[in-house]
Amino acid sequence: MEQKEREKRRESLVAGLVGAFLGSLLGMACIIVVSQLGYVASLCGVVMAVCTLKGYELLGGALSRKGAAAGIITVVMTYVAYQIDCAIQVAVAAEVDVFLAFRNMGMLLKEGYLDTGAYWGGLVLLYLFTLLGAAPLIIAALRGDTEPGMPPEAVRVKVAEEAPSTCQYYPAHPTWMRTLRLSVFLPLLAVVLVIFLPLALALSGNSSALPVIASLVGGLAGMIGMCAAAFVLAGPSDAFRWIFVRQDGVLWRVQLNMLNMVDTYRFTQQRIRMSDVRWDKLTEGEQAQAKASIERAIRVLCTEGVLPGSALSRVVQCLPEPRLESENKWAWKISYQTQTPGVPPERGGRRVLQVAKAYPGLAPAVGTVPPEGPAPGRWGFGVAAVLMILLTAGGYMLGVALEKSGGTESGRPVRWTEPEITTQYQSMGVTFHLPGALVWTEEGSFADPETGMVYTVTVELGATEEMAVDALTEPIGEYRLRPDFDSFSFAYTNTDQDLVKLATKDRLSCLHNLITIRFTDGSTVESGVALAQDLFSTLVRVEVSGGSQVDEETMEHIVLYILEGMEFTGPTEENYQEMYHLGREEGYTLVGIALVPTPYEEDPFLRVPLPYGGEVTYLEDGGVLAQAHGLRIQARACWSPEGPQAIVEEAWAQVQAENRDLYQDGIFDSEYDAETDVATKQFSFWEGDEARISFLVAQPMRDEGRYRFMEVTYIPEEMDSDYPTLIQEFSHASDLYLPELEPF
Template sequence: MDLEWERENPRDNVIAGTVGAFLGSLIGVACIVIFNKLGYVSAVSGVVMAVCAIKGYALLGGKLTKRGAVISGLFILVMTYVATKLCFALAVMEVATEEVSFFLIYQSIGLFLEDSELRRIFLGELALQYLFTLVGGIPTLISSLRKPVKRPEGPAEPDEQPPIQGEFYALQKDWMRPLRLSVFVPLLVIMAISVGGFIATAFIQETRWMTAIVLGGFISGVFLLCWSIPTLQLCNAFHILFVRAGGKLWRVDLQRFCSVQNWWSQSSSKQAAIKWDVLCEISCLLDGEAPSYGTGALTELKDLQVEKEDNWSWTCFYESENGKRKKLRISKGYPDFCPVSGMERSQGPTPARWIFVPLSFAVTAALIAGIWVLDMPLVGPVWNRPQTSDSTPEGNTQPEVKSIPTRVPEKITEYEMSEVWFRVDSGFKYSRRTFLDGNTGTLYRAYVQYGVDASDAWNTLSQHISEYRISPLYDRFDAVYLDQDPLTPLNETSRYNIVSVYLTDGQAFHTAAVLSDDGTLFTMEAEQDASDRSEDVLANLMFTLESVRFEGPAVTEENYQSQIHVSEVRDCTYMATAYLKTDLFGHDAFVDLYVPYSDSPIYSAGGQAIRAEAHGLRVYATIVPGENAKAVVDARQQELAATGQTYEDGVDDEMYREDLDAACKLTVYEENGQKRQAVLYADSKWEGYYLLREITGLPELVDEEYPAALKELEGIIGLTMPVLEELGG
């Protein structure tokens, strides 16, 4: 019974089928991109995507099952989305006014989609592509999963003999396994190289190798798949039988003869019925009667001649019904079969054709190397360097570091920010992390990140390149240092760089950053309305970078929650520096903030929020995006109100300073039966991001040190909170 069930329900090869679906979807991606380059979204490309993915699974997996349909469907969904993103990135490249890296644009698609019009266009094209894939996918799935129509086995009795006798030859699956494996292994290796190479290069952010590996693997995979299709057809010809009857050789196509795709999936009774029908049809044809089946279902191989023989097949020619010579390739996977008398019969499994393995490696390696050589260095520090025929560096030549003179101001003021000390011209007007130079009209902005590396530092330095590179106003960019390593030594314990972006309307954006060996990054940005004073601005930035002193701890993913410490640089007794995880800079980093010192602060939201309390004073803090500080405070108030424990009549009117982008609001709520008064305070720390604090007095825990602790906190954040001061009265 088990054997009979296996014959009626043959299993598919999931791994091989998955590879087939992947390679088929790659063909679909290429078709979508090509048609898109021609200027329109084509229904043909969507149909090709669906059909190639589904048929690719069936071709390598042996048949399409329900799980195969699910796997193919997943590839169709994902690869259609990938193809649409590729088309979108290519379209952006075409309209860019400067030479732009494809991968830089591809990685920045999320930023483009923040624009409502671009998002509408992208989603519209994606919806069309999904519609077209449904048009091609649903009929293909239905036809592939439809069970063959069972033909009646006829009125023949068990002992009834067919009108003539014949010898049947069916392709043995085991005999073709070595040949099938020799094709499947290279395809799997190419897939592993492409996927593994993409992941590895993405992890180390080596975009040039990523381009070469992905494109090389894709092209070689498609080439090998196309080249191996005839071999795969030989391996999967389970619907083709050869019959010797009436002194002639016949070819039976079971799909056309009786809607059977695999001879070995039929029960023994079904096979006997098919043989009986075939022999009856041959007898009728020999008697001169008209064929009962469609063209190609049963073909007499007249005047069959073998032109070529190898270890895997015979290449033959025969005369068709219209008198023309037709070519036919017959697999050697038919046991005890030979096409013409006098030739050696098939005696065992066909050997593996391992030429595919070295060929696939050679083609893949050649394509990767060729694409890597031809790929213009366009992204990252080394990829943005202008190249000319007379500026190619000689061997062992160190990358050039531009010399920027340092302008030492007449009067200097030293500032502390996040336990980093730096110096600035005293003539600059200071206000909440910003400095205004009235002479050049330049606005400087400083901030500090913890727990970053050189790659993160380059992300910060190149943010204006990503922002303006595709803008029609973009003119050029420049940097102090351009090489594979984005930073150059500043002193024994730190490295630095300065990147400048110039626009055609005269604006200029300079980003200077210095990274300590402990992973602390100090950044100062300078924004100019007119770039004719850029030399002065760069000289000011260089002076500040050279003055930077790092006094904070080394903060890492492993230790940031234990690095809370009383701030000595602020001469604090009660307030401590703690660190929050954030991705506001476009990469994982940590920022500092002040909370009451506690041996056991409570972190939440994956390290992006903290709560600490001491002496009856509790501070909850987190970094949130928002339109402005007022919106951030209102959103937090609504969160508290949603709990149903807020006293609406105890909510005071809020205060909002638009010039400082800071807002506060008093709220009263109930917690564990206790009435709480809390001050919600938000102020802008980075563009579009706010540090939100919920400062709460806990009357039952207030001690004699509460007033001093509250006073320290008020001095740090620059806010007086009379309602909380009353608790210490």
């Protein structure tokens, strides 16, 4: 073990570069995988830096000034990873080979097929995070490159000839540097929280790309400078890592945690790698053992010819002939003599070391006075934090200004001025405000007699994002067959999303986009879709067409004005029956969603699932009836303070009053499940010559006493190939278990 400590750990540049390359491949994979999963891959720049430099250190043996050149590999491989990621996205969108897309990335940027702002902004963010991960490792390598010298010959001879003398120990005071630490890292924490805001916006996608990127660039640039300054200013605050020892007038510095990691010198079982061993946390017995280990290490260094640069000489460092160079309120800067074996003492150099004023009773050099109390804080560092926050805000404002100067906000058209006269139109719970005094046409559109423009508005419930994209691109196929078709373009080109967010007049969030269809005579058709993120997943499509006298920009502004001005009023007594739709927003293909009125003012409508594909009848008692694929459902909202059993018994009495041809052996007692508060009753009857099996069900709503009642009836002769799927979907939609009865 002692022999291993004497061996010098040598660095191999070639092996290190191979390790750096292999590590960069891991970082590259992280960047590409995270990006393809739809997350912000810039954060993986930290992973790239750590993997590359740690790969150099693992195979090269050490990371020094020479090894810091591996940073070049980090820069190159980060760029390659970013290019590959972009090429994959292009290949998927254009349905081409990835290698072809990679080779033509430059051409795509030059010709404007890719958004240059988003491309370069993403690359800058990736490099900033890469720098954030690489900086601590490179700084540590530059600091730790110099090998500690051996104790001078005079010290080694004196220790060898004399018996071990009593050492003086100077551990750091546990609280003397606390104020300094807080004064530096509290402002730094505030800066990190400020940086988190634009980062959260970037991850959520709720803000325009350019301002967020500009604020992140400004904030991260300032934060890197602040981190570098913080590590320098707060340097004395890590004094607890070392203990100073004076033996026979010679000063030694010992790194406690590293000494404890050497098996032959271990003095405590506190092998917690996430925190350092602290002198004030050791027991008296552990402190005594530590002193014995330190004195033995000093003897080994002075008598057994340990090679310079060995692990032990780095942990237990001799500081002969210390001399004061400078000092401030927090630390001394001293220099000490170094000597390399075989070099005359007069040719030995001197090295500079910072000693924190955190060690009671320690005067490291002639002319120094031992500290008498805690060091003051550096609260002026908070000014840098304020400047950093201003830099972040300035970056955001610059991004906003650049967007405005370009006439767009993430490619978004400028808002159109609201007209003085509008035509109000309502459809399926959505109120539209169309510009001008319009006239309803027989074709189901609105026409403006003054301009000749035609407005077509459609509303569909239960839509998905895929359906919205299909509705957006539908005009391309519709108009492309015309001989005068010229071209088309989308309104939003600065995003990789097909639909971008839009806030309507009533603050409802939607996903939307616009498309312009151009013809050779100069006329245009402007179409826009908006998918509301509401209870019904409402899809709205607005199309505006007109003569060549209306310019393209005006058409675009009008469509955006209509979409932004939408008001989602929801169901009313007049329109709730129109809102029956296939429940595609919930993943159903055979279950429709209908609304039935309730007697409750604060919750006037109840959603009920129904089999989709047949006629729907709204009943006079406020219920609804639908029949399709072998299943008939009648549903309504009920209220009963006596519980669901009373509702089921009342419904059973009504069945008997209807004089149905009941099958007595098929009538079962009512059942009640107290855990779910659901009551049911099964019975059979004849409907003409056909047998029927029905279930009466009362389920609770949100509030006590409110229930949804359904009569579920099986129609065997209508059971088709969709029947099994309908049973599964309806069971899920109604939160009931329906048995899949075979036709009988």
